[in-house]
Amino acid sequence: xxxxxxxxxxxxxxxxxxxxxxxxxxxxxxxxxxxxxxxxxxxxxxxxxxxxxxxxxxxxxxxxxxxxxxxxxxxxxxxxxxxxxxxxxxxxxxxxxxxxxxxxxxxxxxxxxxxxxxxxxxxxxxxxxxxxxxxxxxxxxxxxxxxxxxxxxxxxxxxxxxxxxxxxxxxxxxxxxxxxxxxxxxxxxxxxxxxxxxxxxxxxxxxxxxxxxxxxxxxxxxxxxxxxxxxxxxxxxxxxxxxxxxxxxxxxxxxxxxxxxxxxxxxxxxxxxxxxxxxxxxxxxxxxxxxxxxxxxxxxxxxxxxxxxxxx
Numbered sequence: 001x002x003x004x005x006x007x008x009x010x011x012x013x014x015x016x017x018x019x020x021x022x023x024x025x026x027x028x029x030x031x032x033x034x035x036x037x038x039x040x041x042x043x044x045x046x047x048x049x050x051x052x053x054x055x056x057x058x059x060x061x062x063x064x065x066x067x068x069x070x071x072x073x074x075x076x077x078x079x080x081x082x083x084x085x086x087x088x089x090x091x092x093x094x095x096x097x098x099x100x101x102x103x104x105x106x107x108x109x110x111x112x113x114x115x116x117x118x119x120x121x122x123x124x125x126x127x128x129x130x131x132x133x134x135x136x137x138x139x140x141x142x143x144x145x146x147x148x149x150x151x152x153x154x155x156x157x158x159x160x161x162x163x164x165x166x167x168x169x170x171x172x173x174x175x176x177x178x179x180x181x182x183x184x185x186x187x188x189x190x191x192x193x194x195x196x197x198x199x200x201x202x203x204x205x206x207x208x209x210x211x212x213x214x215x216x217x218x219x220x221x222x223x224x225x226x227x228x229x230x231x232x233x234x235x236x237x238x239x240x241x242x243x244x245x246x247x248x249x250x251x252x253x254x255x256x257x258x259x260x261x262x263x264x265x266x267x268x269x270x271x272x273x274x275x276x277x278x279x280x281x282x283x284x285x286x287x288x289x290x291x292x293x294x295x296x297x298x299x300x301x302x303x304x305x306x307x308x309x310x311x312x
Contacts, residue, residue: 051283071283088263091173092241099181100237106185107192126186138251141179169260195226231309239296242288264288
């Protein structure tokens with residue numbers, strides 16, 4: 001039994017060696033990618049130790065005093081804890097509820113367009129906002145929501161109150177999610193458009209012969225064919241439910257809107273970069289990462305049981 005295992009290992013090594021020799025250039029092309037992830041994603045993981053220390057730049061990671069879980073206890077007992085959890089979850093859930101289905105609907109609608117030039121034009125226009133800098137998007141949003149901005153005037157015309165919308169806590173989530181939908185709609189639809197183009201056209205032809213209209217073709221052919229793609233992307237999105245990027249948040253929010261705008265990532269930024277409390281901010285970010293991983297693992301497990309589609 002041991003001999004057979006050794007033979008199998010030797011055979012695998014020979015196969016790998018031969019494959020490397022035959023595809024040497026392909027492996028060399030992968031090296032920069034591996035180096036990037038190792039240097040910028042795996043090596044910084046050593047910084048996680050700061051979460052359990054009273055970190056000092058002078059003494060470094062290996063010389064700083066160990067304090068155990070006191071940084072985590074400070075965060076759990078903080079007056080901001082539940083506000084951060086609530087805001088992060090609400091922004092993520094609203095984003096999932098509104099932002100996730102829209103690219104699918106957009107791709108389905110675009111798939112029904114038969115005029116090729118018009119279809120390509122709409123696709124190109126929908127992609128353009130994605131390539132606009134977040135700073136520029138927020139600047140446009142501030143202009144539109146200022147006291148005399150277009151959106152503010154529209155709200156006033158519909159019976160709402162005047163004044164800068166971005167300075168009002170109740171408007172922050174709507175503006176944040178709405179601008180995200182506008183900016184990422186076209187780009188997020190690319191993968192669904194690709195999945196739709198891979199569907200066998202003979203299925204639609206057979207459905208036409210059976211008398212199925214456009215709606216029934218979409219319901220019984222198109223959607224089932226791209227279900228696996230939707231499920232995989234949904235799992236990945238659920239796994240990031242506690243990760244609301246701080247870049248756009250810190251550009252949009254102000255102390256007046258902290259009540260609804262302050263999320264874990266923006267709190268980590270203020271604690272770590274502005275207040276230079278590195279140990280505390282690392283502990284908060286580590287807590288966030290652990291929760292994200294747990295949610296991703298659970299979502300993958302549930303998906304595998306329900307639909308037989310999963311990441312692993």
